[in-house]
Amino acid sequence: MTSVKTDLQEKLRRLREYSACDVSDALLKLQKPKPGEVAxxxxxxxxxxxxxxxxxxxxxxxxxxxxxxxxxxxxxxxxxxxxxxxxxxxxxxxxxxxxxxxxxxxxxxxxxxxxxxxxxxxxxxxxxxxxxxxxxxxxxxxxxxxxxxxxxxxxxxxxxxxxxxxxxxxxxxxxxxxxxxxxxxxxxxxxxxxxxxxxPQGLLDETLSLISKLVTADDKVKEAVLGGMTVAEAFKTFRE
Missing domain, CATH: 3.50.30.40 (Ribonuclease E inhibitor RraA/RraA-like)
Known part of the structure; x- marks a missing residue:
């Protein structure tokens, strides 16, 4: 039980490195809304x-x-x-x-x-x-x-x-x-x-795995835009 709690606390510590927007970006990709339901x-x-x-x-x-x-x-x-x-x-x-x-x-x-x-x-x-x-x-x-x-x-x-x-x-x-x-x-x-x-409890591991990839991609987009690249081109290069 102690090891389980320690593992969870480490995951929560890693989560705190991100923002709520980063978390929602990951959940937007992971969660599947029902037909007609707003994500x-x-x-x-x-x-x-x-x-x-x-x-x-x-x-x-x-x-x-x-x-x-x-x-x-x-x-x-x-x-x-x-x-x-x-x-x-x-x-x-x-x-x-x-x-x-x-x-x-x-x-x-x-x-x-x-x-x-x-x-x-x-x-x-x-x-x-x-x-x-x-x-x-x-x-x-x-x-x-x-x-x-x-x-x-x-x-x-x-x-x-x-x-x-x-x-x-x-x-x-x-x-x-x-x-x-x-x-x-x-x-x-x-x-x-x-x-x-x-x-959702069952999506914690997937969220942690995906969120780091999304943030890394966005950092590259920001750097490219600062360098003069268009947003459309940066998205195509680093997000898709």
Whole structure:
């Protein structure tokens, strides 16, 4: 088990050498959208660093496996009951079950105005050793979020607590963030400059293999264009 973890950490270290755009370039070639489906290449649209207003120059990339949380509307009756291993035990709080070294990915129902994460939740995740948090919805307690120094990415902010509209339904199940599926164990690539990209767990090795080739080709294109070559000619020479 230790060797497996060490191997994964080395792969994640190598990934951090690239940008989120590089990752999406690789996924665009590796993933095969269904007929009529728009290629998303893992990109979580409009998910950005929170709190806003900080210089992204001081923020670091965060790359780690996902653990997930699915919220549902407060008064909704889910279609099914989650398996026992995915349920939030009675008397427990989801934040106390978060896993060290992971990025917590929270699926909040679309259109809600409440905050799925606030200062207390962020503080607890930080103490638990969580690497970061992605919220497909809103956050609040901006000053407290900043104080925790936990990397948090979300759609926006709110002043309203989660209890107004939502409740926790299940953990470590497949969720959807801005239309992109995320499964537990998928690799979350948080780039404060470019955005957040999800690498399916089964495509990690292929992504690493392809991404280096694509970046090398693009470096040659840039060098050729700087030397006076047209983009069309450079693409034909180095990309095709």
């Amino acid at each position: 998303r290449a893992g990109y979580l649209a409009d998910i950005g660093p929170q709190p806003t207003g900080n210089s992204t120059d001081t923020l670091q990339k965060v790359v780690a496996p996902a653990c997930t949380l699915k919220l549902v509307s407060k008064n909704a009756t889910p279609d099914s009951t989650p398996p026992a291993e995915n349920a939030i035990p009675k008397g427990s709080h989801w934040v106390d079950l978060t896993e060290p070294g992971t990025i917590v990915v929270i699926d909040q129902p679309q259109g809600q105005m409440c905050a799925a994460v606030g200062g207390i939740m962020a503080q607890r995740m930080k103490i638990r050793g969580v690497a970061g948090c992605i919220v497909g919805g809103r956050v609040r307690d901006v000053a407290e979020l900043r104080d925790t120094q936990l990397p948090i990415f979300a759609l926006g902010k709110s002043t309203v607590g989660v209890g107004a509209e939502a409740r926790a339904y299940a953990r470590n199940v497949r969720v959807s963030i801005t239309g992109v599926d995320v499964s537990p164990g998928d690799i979350i690539f948080c780039d404060p400059l470019e955005g957040v990209v999800v690498i």
